[in-house]
Amino acid sequence: MSEACLPQSEGERVFRSPNGLQRLARRKQLLGIAGFIGGAVGFFVVTRISRADPITIQLVTTLPVLLGLRSFTAGRSLARTPLTVGVGASGVRVETARGSQLHTWGEIGWSSFGTSAFGGKTKRVRLYDVRGKSLVEFADVIGNIEEINKLVSAGIAAKGDDTADRIRKRKAKPLALFVLLAGLGALALGLAAANEVSADIRNQRRLADMGVRGTAEILELRLAPNGITPRLIYKVVAASGKAGTRNVQIDRRLWDALANVKRIPVFYVPDDPEVSSLAFGEVNPDVATTSSYIPPAILGLMGVAFIIVAAFVHRGFDIRFDTETKRFSLKKFGQ
Numbered sequence: 001m002s003e004a005c006l007p008q009s010e011g012e013r014v015f016r017s018p019n020g021l022q023r024l025a026r027r028k029q030l031l032g033i034a035g036f037i038g039g040a041v042g043f044f045v046v047t048r049i050s051r052a053d054p055i056t057i058q059l060v061t062t063l064p065v066l067l068g069l070r071s072f073t074a075g076r077s078l079a080r081t082p083l084t085v086g087v088g089a090s091g092v093r094v095e096t097a098r099g100s101q102l103h104t105w106g107e108i109g110w111s112s113f114g115t116s117a118f119g120g121k122t123k124r125v126r127l128y129d130v131r132g133k134s135l136v137e138f139a140d141v142i143g144n145i146e147e148i149n150k151l152v153s154a155g156i157a158a159k160g161d162d163t164a165d166r167i168r169k170r171k172a173k174p175l176a177l178f179v180l181l182a183g184l185g186a187l188a189l190g191l192a193a194a195n196e197v198s199a200d201i202r203n204q205r206r207l208a209d210m211g212v213r214g215t216a217e218i219l220e221l222r223l224a225p226n227g228i229t230p231r232l233i234y235k236v237v238a239a240s241g242k243a244g245t246r247n248v249q250i251d252r253r254l255w256d257a258l259a260n261v262k263r264i265p266v267f268y269v270p271d272d273p274e275v276s277s278l279a280f281g282e283v284n285p286d287v288a289t290t291s292s293y294i295p296p297a298i299l300g301l302m303g304v305a306f307i308i309v310a311a312f313v314h315r316g317f318d319i320r321f322d323t324e325t326k327r328f329s330l331k332k333f334g335q
Contacts, residue, residue, distance in 0.1 A: 012088030013151060015143035017081055024141075028075030035068015047226040074122050074139075081138040087151040092127060094136050103127060103135055105155050110167040113149040125149050132167045168332065169316045176314035183306025190300030197296060200288035203275045211267040213279065218264055219245070221255060230255035236266055236273040244273030254281035 042060030084100075086093035091104035109130035114123065123145050126137035142148070156164050216234040224231055232250045237243045258264065268276035277285060312318065318331055 012086045012093065013147070014084060014086045015148060016084050017138075017142045021078060021081060021083075021141060025075045025078035025081075028071045028078065030075075032068045032070075032072025032075060035064045035066075035071060039063075039065035039068065077122055077124055077137065077139045078141060080136075081142055082136065085138055085142055085148060087148060087155065091155070092136075092152060094138075101136075105159060106130075108135070108152075108156060110164040110171075111149070111152045111156060112168075112171070113145075113153075125152060127152070128167055128171075130163055130167075132170060165316070172313050172316050172318075176310045179306050179313060180310035183303045183308075183310055185303070186299050186306060187303030190296045190298075190303055193296035193299065194293060197288050197292045200286060200292070201290075203269075204288060206269050206272070207267060207275050207277060210269050210271075211275075211277075212270055213265065213267055215263040216266045216268075216276070218258060218262055221258055224249075232258070232264075232278075234264060234266065234278075236268045236276050238268070238270045238273045240270070242271070242273050244268065244276055246274075246276060248278060248285075249283045250278070250281045251283055 039061050042064060046057050046060055082094045082096050084093075084095035086095075091102055091106075091108065093100060093102050095101075107129055108127055109132065110128045112126045112128070123140040124137050125145060125148055127135040129135055138148070139145070214236065216236045218232065219235050220233040222231055222233070223229060230250055230252050231247060232255065233245065233247045235243060235245045265279035266276050267279060309318075316332060
């Protein structure tokens with residue numbers, strides 16, 4: 001139902017957005033776009049630096065993109081927020097710059113309440129029709145968003161049918177599948193990373209205990225894709241005929257000195273030449289220690305946590321962390 005201006009019904013609770021909402025929304029969206037551009041520029045710059053550490057790389061690439069995504073998502077939510085929302089006996093009246101529209105209780109099937117994935121702490125209410133299609137959403141800038149949610153939830157519950165539960169469970173299943181896949185992926189990556197750390201530690205011990213000095217054939221001297229970092233590809237052949245090849249970063253002065261050199265001193269394990277290292281000049285060699293298991297362990301625990309959350313979401317529930325009480329709670333999905 002849509003008209004140029006619907007009158008306020010008797011007993012209707014009215015909530016109004018502050019002035020300048022659209023300007024604020026555009027500003028947040030522009031900040032989001034600036035974050036995306038900043039991340040792209042950071043990626044371009046960091047690929048030109050030969051010794052950029054992982055933390056610096058994340059700070060100048062991933063962080064600006066995540067902040068930009070958060071700002072843009074919050075801005076989009078604000079842009080969708082109506083000028084006025086009225087909740088009454090007839091339904092939910094929504095007034096925008098283009099006019100007013102009444103969504104009757106018979107038309108509204110379900111409402112969700114919470115924060116968006118990348119929208120920060122901005123809370124929002126979204127209405128769905130009886131088929132589960134989104135009708136309208138509004139952010140907490142419009143007023144007491146918790147009270148709006150309670151009024152809308154009460155109006156839907158007064159219908160006395162199972163439409164809301166049916167839509168809620170249907171909306172939860174795709175998210176449950178996504179969280180499950182993310183959890184399985186994180187768990188698999190964590191196990192694979194832990195196995196790689198174990199292999200690195202084992203090979204380091206073998207090289208220290210069984211390694212012998214020898215020479216390796218220089219296969220190629222080249223620069224990394226950033227056009228700056230010097231790299232060396234060499235091949236070790238043991239007396240048994242077994243061979244191993246490595247691609248390592250080396251000092252620039254050594255890289256220049258090896259221009260017309262065919263062989264270079266190395267240490268290697270005779271029965272497994274894949275396990276080797278340069279006798280000198282290797283930059284930032286990978287050294288695995290017991291603490292190297294920490295990142296894979298964290299990744300694996302995140303995977304297990306995601307799998308547990310997926311099981312609850314599949315049943316129509318959600319695990320939430322309350323920043324005020326510092327406690328986890330179990331609530332219905334979307335409420």
